[in-house]
Amino acid sequence: MSEQARLDALADYEVLDTPAEQSFDRLTRLATDIFDVPMSTITFIDGHRQWFKSRQGMQACETEREPAFCNVTIQHTRPLVVPDAAADERFSENPFVRGAPHIRFYAGIPLRSPAGQAVGSICAMDRKPRVFSERDTAVLAELAGLAIDLLEMQKRLRKAESGGREAPKSRVLQAGRLHFMRSAMACTIRSLSSTEASVGVIDAAAIPDRVALVIDMEGVSRLCRVSARNLGSLDLAFES
Structure with missing residues (x-):
């Protein structure tokens, strides 16, 4: 599986x-x-x-x-x-x-x-x-x-x-990696659109302001700017 x-x-x-x-x-x-x-x-x-x-x-x-x-x-x-x-x-x-x-x-x-x-x-x-x-x-x-x-x-x-209906999913999980300064850190993509993403990480403070996000299932790298830092997560805005 x-x-x-x-x-x-x-x-x-x-x-x-x-x-x-x-x-x-x-x-x-x-x-x-x-x-x-x-x-x-x-x-x-x-x-x-x-x-x-x-x-x-x-x-x-x-x-x-x-x-x-x-x-x-x-x-x-x-x-x-x-x-x-x-x-x-x-x-x-x-x-x-x-x-x-x-x-x-x-x-x-x-x-x-x-x-x-x-x-x-x-x-x-x-x-x-x-x-x-x-x-x-x-x-x-x-x-x-x-x-x-x-x-x-x-x-x-x-x-x-929800009245017997399937409730809308409140969370989507995808495995990914953040690449920066010749380093990589595993992350979990929690929400994703064409312009931004929210990802879970262990140490948000250790991530620089610009990173590359790779979604494991897609294998495509996207340059991002960190738009917000939260406890255990980052909001990312895509640059490309």
């Missing part, structure tokens, strides 16, 4: 950057209690970041996508279980292993839409190595199913509130 189809499914849930909700927080609290771990998240992956709808034991509300364990989780059909990340060549040099939050154990289950799109994950983490049994994995998968049930219920409620 394509990355754009995955982002379309994520956009349909209208969950990104929404406030914390007890219904999701209960699931991460259950995960920390059941598996006796200090950290658990419900994570959604857009074009450039992992964003935590619910988190226990984590300070950050989002991080870059590329090094995220949950980014690996959504790329597999099976659960991702890492008993000791420091001894696993895939993760031993990972910045989240060598630095905060110092992950040693990770178990994650993809959150899949009914159509099979992996929009995010639910995970349990520890700062020390652990064993995770098949039963533990099955229980975590049940929590993942409950998270998807919540997302689907919220989508049905929005449809009911």
Whole structure:
């Protein structure tokens, strides 16, 4: 399945950057209690970041996508279980292993839409190595199913509130990159017209006033001027 189809499914849930909700927080609290771990998240992956709808034991509300364990989780059909990340060549040099939050154990289950799109994950983490049994994995998968049930219920409620009609999409998500000064930064295009775009980024202050925007699906570069800087996003005006 394509990355754009995955982002379309994520956009349909209208969950990104929404406030914390007890219904999701209960699931991460259950995960920390059941598996006796200090950290658990419900994570959604857009074009450039992992964003935590619910988190226990984590300070950050989002991080870059590329090094995220949950980014690996959504790329597999099976659960991702890492008993000791420091001894696993895939993760031993990972910045989240060598630095905060110092992950040693990770178990994650993809959150899949009914159509099979992996929009995010639910995970349990520890700062020390652990064993995770098949039963533990099955229980975590049940929590993942409950998270998807919540997302689907919220989508049905929005449809009911619109009189049974499909509500207009409030957000379009596309993966892209910003190029500047021989550097590149991943971004998520949130709105797009012939003259302007709004993009999500991790560090808006680090972006210069003029950049080139490349939408991954199109592969076309467009010169832009930054017209506004917001927390975690930029408004861009196309120059060409």
